[in-house]
Amino acid sequence: MFIMSSPSGAGKTTISRMLLERDAHICMSVSCTTRPPRPGEVDGKDYHFVSQAEFDRMVADEEFLEWATVFGNSYGTPKAQVKAGLKEGQDYLFDIDWQGTQQLYQKLERDVVRVFLLPPSIDELRRRLTGRGTDSEDVIAARMERARSEISHWDGYDYVVVNDDIDACFDKVREIxxxxxxxxxxxxGLIGFVRELMTP
Amino acid sequence: MFIMSSPSGAGKTTISRMLLERDAHICMSVSCTTRPPRPGEVDGKDYHFVSQAEFDRMVADEEFLEWATVFGNSYGTPKAQVKAGLKEGQDYLFDIDWQGTQQLYQKLERDVVRVFLLPPSIDELRRRLTGRGTDSEDVIAARMERARSEISHWDGYDYVVVNDDIDACFDKVREIxxxxxxxxxxxxGLIGFVRELMTP
Incomplete structure (x- = not known):
């Protein structure tokens, strides 16, 4: 379970997409959500669309590795799917915040690798969060505040990569x-091989 | 402190040399030894040549990170030198066996990365230990037994790399x-930068 977190504006979405495209052994798990499907979204592929009652039951039965409610909709990562995949050597990418990271780490510490991406500078972060210049100062200030809050949890991660160049950052993430x-x-898979090497 | 161990015949010496040549940030520490200098060896560069009495005093005063006696000569890694280097961001390569690894790990667990190299197959290991074909079966059997004994401690390492191709193996070691x-x-070095990012 390969977790990438970052403040928004640090390039996490781009790096995640590059990783999913170029590494055949890593994928994203299909989450459950209570939000209605958008046009074109396929149940079981984009999300498992479930009712609030079903979602609540899954929470109660501890069927999620991590879950969160955002703007009234709930999202959760089903434990069974990921556990089965891990056993078969499938790696999973998680594009989640520090709270989801903590939930995952508490449940499957040994299987978790936590990477935090940092923006190259405060000015660059501000530039990326300013967007097209059509947002008010208040909206930008709120985004900066969320970014700072996310960064304040950087010490809960195994690795830190500064994203000052998207290709260099991607290479570093791949090295990790x-x-x-x-x-x-x-x-x-090496256990049998080592046993063989040790047989006189 | 980057430790590489392997049975002899698994290519550790070659990989170590490649790493020292191509990576400016890693070096080997200069060991102390009680063995007399060989022609061309320079005190303070190849080894610190010390008397047995001085060596024993250093052991008693716990001035070594790890030490061992091989064929009547003692060898030890001075703690002070490595600790000072680590503080300045210098990485150290250790080409030592599982016992030296344990000693280092017990002393500076947080600073230690342990890599074990495996030969590609039992046949290849035998081929590499057979040498030029001038050694007796007994000598070869003794070498194989030592190799097996070293391999049996592979579970005391953080990483395992199978050396089936020297360049591929080197790339993997570099990735680690x-x-x-x-x-x-x-x-x-990032702590100050992160503090700056979090300042409103």
Whole structure:
């Protein structure tokens, strides 16, 4: 479970997309949501669309790895799907905030790798959050405040990458993923090979 | 402190040399030894040559990160030198066996990254340990036994890399080193930057 968090405006969405496109062994899990499908969204592919009652039951039965309610809609990552995938060597990318990260870490600490992306500078962060210049100062100030709040939780992550160049940042994220896949504890496929090497 | 261990014949010496040549931020520490200098060896560069009495005093005063006696000669890594280097951002490569690894890990757990190299197959290991074909079966059998014994401690390492191709293996070792340098806990230089990002 490869978690990437960042304040909005630090390039997380771009890096996530690049990773999903170029690495065949990582995918995103299909979340459950109580929000109605948008045109073109397919149940079971984009989301599992469930009723609020069903969602509440899943929360009560601890069927989610993490869940959150945003603007009145609930979103959750089903535990069963991810656990089955991990067993088969499938890696999962999570594009979540620090609270979701904490929930995941508490549940499956050993399977979690946490990466935090930082913007290259405060000026660049402000530029990215200013958008097309059509938003009011208040809206921008609120975005900056949310970004600062997210950054304040950077110490809950294993790795930190400063995104001052999108390709360099992507290479770094890929190096982290490659290294974590070489961890002995994850290379369960080697156990038989090592046993063979040790047989006189 | 970047530790590489492997049974002899798994390519550790080659990988170490490549790393020292191509990565300016990693070096080997200068060890102390009680063995007499060989022609051309320079005191303070190849080794610190010390008397047995001085070595024993350093052991008693816990001045070594790890030490061992091999064929009657003692070798040790001075703690002060490495600790000072680490503070300045210098990385150190250690080409040591599982016992030295344990000693280092017990002393400076947080600063240690442990990598174990495996040979590609039992046949290839035997081929590499057979040498030029001039050694007796007994000598080869003893080497194989030592290799097996070293391999049996592979579970004391953070990362495992199978060396089936020297360049691919080197790239993997470099990825591990690159990733470990991105660990938040090692990026103390970012603390000021993050504080700045969080200032309204």
């Amino acid at each position: 993923l490659a290294a974590e896949r070489m961890r002995r504890a994850r290379q369960t | 080193l690159a990733a470990e340098r991105m660990r938040r806990a090692r990026q103390t």
